[in-house]
Amino acid sequence: MINLGILRSSVGWLVLALAISIVLPLVVGVFWVHVLTEILIMGLFATSFNLLFGYMGQLSFGQAAYYGVGAYTTALMITKASIPLPLCMVASVLMAGLWALIFGYFCVRLTGIYFAILTMAFGQLVFYIIFQWYSFTGGDNGIQGIPAPLLLQDAYAYYYFTLALVIAALIVMRFITNSPFGYTMRAIRDNSDRTRFIGINIRRYMLINFVIAGMFAGLAGSLWAPFNRSIAPDLANWAHSGIPVFMAVIGGPLGFFGPLVGSVVYTFLSAFVTGFTEYWPIVIGIIIIFIVLFLPGGILGTFQQKTMPVGTNYPEKKETS
Amino acid sequence: MTESQLFSQFLSGVSRGMILFFISSGLTLIFGVMNILNFAHASFWLVGAYFTWTFWKIFYSPTFGLWLSIPLAALTMAGIGWIIEVLLIRRVYNRTLSEQLLLTYALVLIIGDVIKLTWGVEDRIVARPPMVDGFVNLFGAPFPTYYIFVITLGGFVAWGLWWLLHKTKFGRTVRASVFSREMVGALGIPVHRIYTGVFALSLFTAGLAGGVQAPISSITLGMDMSIIVECFAVVVIGGFGSLTGALVGSLIVGLVYAFAILVIPKMALVLIFVVTAIVLIVRPWGLFGTPMRA
Numbered sequence: 001m002i003n004l005g006i007l008r009s010s011v012g013w014l015v016l017a018l019a020i021s022i023v024l025p026l027v028v029g030v031f032w033v034h035v036l037t038e039i040l041i042m043g044l045f046a047t048s049f050n051l052l053f054g055y056m057g058q059l060s061f062g063q064a065a066y067y068g069v070g071a072y073t074t075a076l077m078i079t080k081a082s083i084p085l086p087l088c089m090v091a092s093v094l095m096a097g098l099w100a101l102i103f104g105y106f107c108v109r110l111t112g113i114y115f116a117i118l119t120m121a122f123g124q125l126v127f128y129i130i131f132q133w134y135s136f137t138g139g140d141n142g143i144q145g146i147p148a149p150l151l152l153q154d155a156y157a158y159y160y161f162t163l164a165l166v167i168a169a170l171i172v173m174r175f176i177t178n179s180p181f182g183y184t185m186r187a188i189r190d191n192s193d194r195t196r197f198i199g200i201n202i203r204r205y206m207l208i209n210f211v212i213a214g215m216f217a218g219l220a221g222s223l224w225a226p227f228n229r230s231i232a233p234d235l236a237n238w239a240h241s242g243i244p245v246f247m248a249v250i251g252g253p254l255g256f257f258g259p260l261v262g263s264v265v266y267t268f269l270s271a272f273v274t275g276f277t278e279y280w281p282i283v284i285g286i287i288i289i290f291i292v293l294f295l296p297g298g299i300l301g302t303f304q305q306k307t308m309p310v311g312t313n314y315p316e317k318k319e320t321s
Numbered sequence: 322m323t324e325s326q327l328f329s330q331f332l333s334g335v336s337r338g339m340i341l342f343f344i345s346s347g348l349t350l351i352f353g354v355m356n357i358l359n360f361a362h363a364s365f366w367l368v369g370a371y372f373t374w375t376f377w378k379i380f381y382s383p384t385f386g387l388w389l390s391i392p393l394a395a396l397t398m399a400g401i402g403w404i405i406e407v408l409l410i411r412r413v414y415n416r417t418l419s420e421q422l423l424l425t426y427a428l429v430l431i432i433g434d435v436i437k438l439t440w441g442v443e444d445r446i447v448a449r450p451p452m453v454d455g456f457v458n459l460f461g462a463p464f465p466t467y468y469i470f471v472i473t474l475g476g477f478v479a480w481g482l483w484w485l486l487h488k489t490k491f492g493r494t495v496r497a498s499v500f501s502r503e504m505v506g507a508l509g510i511p512v513h514r515i516y517t518g519v520f521a522l523s524l525f526t527a528g529l530a531g532g533v534q535a536p537i538s539s540i541t542l543g544m545d546m547s548i549i550v551e552c553f554a555v556v557v558i559g560g561f562g563s564l565t566g567a568l569v570g571s572l573i574v575g576l577v578y579a580f581a582i583l584v585i586p587k588m589a590l591v592l593i594f595v596v597t598a599i600v601l602i603v604r605p606w607g608l609f610g611t612p613m614r615a
Contacts, residue, residue: 053419059418059419059422061422106598106601106602109602110601110602110605112418113358113418113561114601114605116418116419116422117358117553117557117597117601118598118601118602120550120553121550121553121554121557121594121597121598121601122594122598124550124590124594125591125594125595125598128590128591128594129591132587132588132590132591133587238550239546242426245419245423245426246423249419249420249423279434279437279438281430281431281433281434282430282431282433282434282435284427284430285427285428285429285430285431285434286427286431288423288424288426288427288430289409289424289427289428289431292413292416292420292423292424292427293409293412293413293424296416296420
C-alpha cells in the first residue's frame with residue numbers, strides 16, 4: 001500500500017510538483033513545452049490576482065491592465081531600444097506597479113461590486129489607450145517580432161527560465177501572504193470594520209496589496225511578450241481579466257496554490273480542446289457554471305475538505321460582497 | 322463649427338444614448354430587483370438581433386417584415402429568459418457576488434459560441450423598411466428617420482417600464498420584494514415566479530433593443546463584448562437599479578461620446594471610462610441610485 005499520509009502533507013505535494021515541472025518538458029514534445037510555459041505564466045498572473053481576490057476578498061475585473069502594461073513595456077523596450085530582457089522586466093514590474101498605485105488609490109476606497117466595476121473601468125481605460133495610440137503601441141495591430149534573448153530562443157530554455165522566475169515570484173508571494181501583512185489582509189477580508197477598530201489603516205494596506213498584485217501581474221505580462229513573440233491590445237481587455245478569475249475559481253481561491261492548480265487545468269484543457277475544435281469558450285463556460293453551482297470551493301477547496309483530518313476546518317468562503 | 326453641425330452631433334449622441342438605454346434598462350432592472358449584475362445582458366441583446374434577422378428573412382417583406390420581426394424576437398428572448406432564470410440564475414441568488422458574476426460571465430462565453438454555431442460567422446444585414454429609410458431635415462441638418470423611430474420607441478420603453486413598475490399590481494409586488502422578499506412571500510405571493518417574470522421582462526427589452534439595432538449596422542460576432550462595458554458605464558453613472566438613472570446615464574454616455582469624437586476622436590471611449598471612474602469615486606451609487614450593498 002502506498003502511504004497516503006504523504007498526500008496530506010503540502011511539502012510532499014510541492015516536491016512532487018517541482019519534480020514534475022522539471023522532468024515533464026524532457027519527455028513531452030515542444031508543443032507541450034509551450035503549453036507548460038503558458039501554464040506557468042498564467043499561473044503567476046492568477047496567483048497575483050488572488051492576492052486581491054482570495055486574501056483581500058475583493059474581485060478585480062481589471063488585472064489584465066497591469067498584465068498588459070507589463071507586456072507592452074517589455075515589448076516596446078525590446079523592439080524600440082533593444083534593451084536586455086532583465087532590465088525590461090524590472091521596468092515592466094515598476095511600470096505596472098506605478099499604474100496599480102495610481103488606479104489602486106481610487107479602487108481601494110470601494111468594495112464589492114463597485115470595486116469590481118471601477119477596476120474594470122480603469123482596465124478598459126488602459127485597453128483603449130493602447131488600442132488607439134497607433135504611433136506608440138501599434139494600436140490594434142499590436143507588436144510583432146519581439147525577440148527573446150539569444151540564450152532563451154529555445155523553447156526549453158525559455159521554459160526553465162520562466163520556471164525559475166515563477167518559482168521565485170511564488171516564494172515571495174507565499175512569504176507575503178504568510179507574513180503579518182498577509183494576515184492583516186485576511187483580517188480585512190473577514191471583517192474590515194473590526195480591523196479598522198484595532199487601529200489598522202485598511203485603505204493603506206489594501207493599496208499596498210493592490211500594488212503588489214499589479215507588480216506581479218506586470219511580471220507575468222513581461223514574461224509573456226518575448227515568449228509569444230507578438231502581443232495585441234486584447235491582453236489588457238476586460239475579457240482577458242476574466243481568465244485569472246476563472247483560474248482562481250477553478251482551483252480554489254482560498255488556498256495559496258489554488259490559482260496555480262486552476263491555471264494547470266484551464267491552460268491544459270484549452271490547449272487540448274482547441275486542438276480539435278474552435279469552440280473552446282463553450283466548453284470552459286460550461287465548466288465554470290458546473291464549478292460555481294456544484295464545487296464552490298474549487299478543486300483544491302473540495303479536495304482539501306475531503307482529505308483534511310477531522311477537526312481541521314477549511315475556512316468558509318466569505319461573502320465578498 | 323456651425324450650429325446645425327452641433328445640433329446634428331447632439332442628435333447622434335441622443336440616438337446612441339437611446340440605444341444604450343434600450344440595453345441598460347434591462348440590465349438595471351435585474352440589478353435593482355435581484356441584485357445581480359448580468360454580464361450576459363448584451364449577449365442576449367445580440368441574440369435578439371440575430372433572431373430579428375432570422376424572422377426578417379422568413380417574412381421576406383421589405384415593408385412590414387421588420388415590424389413583425391422585432392416583437393417576435395423580443396418574445397423569443399423573453400421565453401429564453403424564462404428558461405435561463407429557472408435553470409441557472411435562480412440557483413445563485415444567495416451566492417457571493419463573485420459567483421454571480423462568474424455565472425453570467427460563463428453565459429457570455431457560451432452564448433458567443435451558440436451564436437457562432439447557429440448563425441455562423443458572416444455578418445448579417447437587415448434592411449430598413451422604406452417607411453423609415455430616409456432623412457429628415459432638422460434645423461438644417463439631415464437626420465435619419467430611423468433614429469427618430471429609435472428615439473420614440475426608447476421613450477415608449479422607458480414609459481412602459483415605469484408604468485409597469487409603478488402602476489400595476491405586478492410592479493408593486495416587484496418593488497415590495499426588493500425591500501423584503503420574506504414579507505412578500507409570507508403574503509402568499511410566489512416570489513420566485515415574480516423574479517422569473519422580471520428576468521424574462523429584462524430579456525424582452527434586450528430582444529427589443531437587439532431588434533432595433535439590427536438595421537442600424539451589420540450584426541457581427543463580438544458586438545456584445547464592447548457594448549456591455551459601455552452599459553456598465555451607463556448603469557454606474559445613472560445609479561444601480563434606477564430606471565431614471567439608466568436614461569440619464571445613457572444620454573450622458575451618448576452625448577459625451579458624440580461630442581468627444583469631434584474634439585479628440587481617439588480619446589472618446591477613454592473619456593467615457595474617465596467619467597465612469599469619477600462617478601464611482603465621488604458617488605459610487607451613481608446619480609440616481611441609492612447606496613446599496615457595498
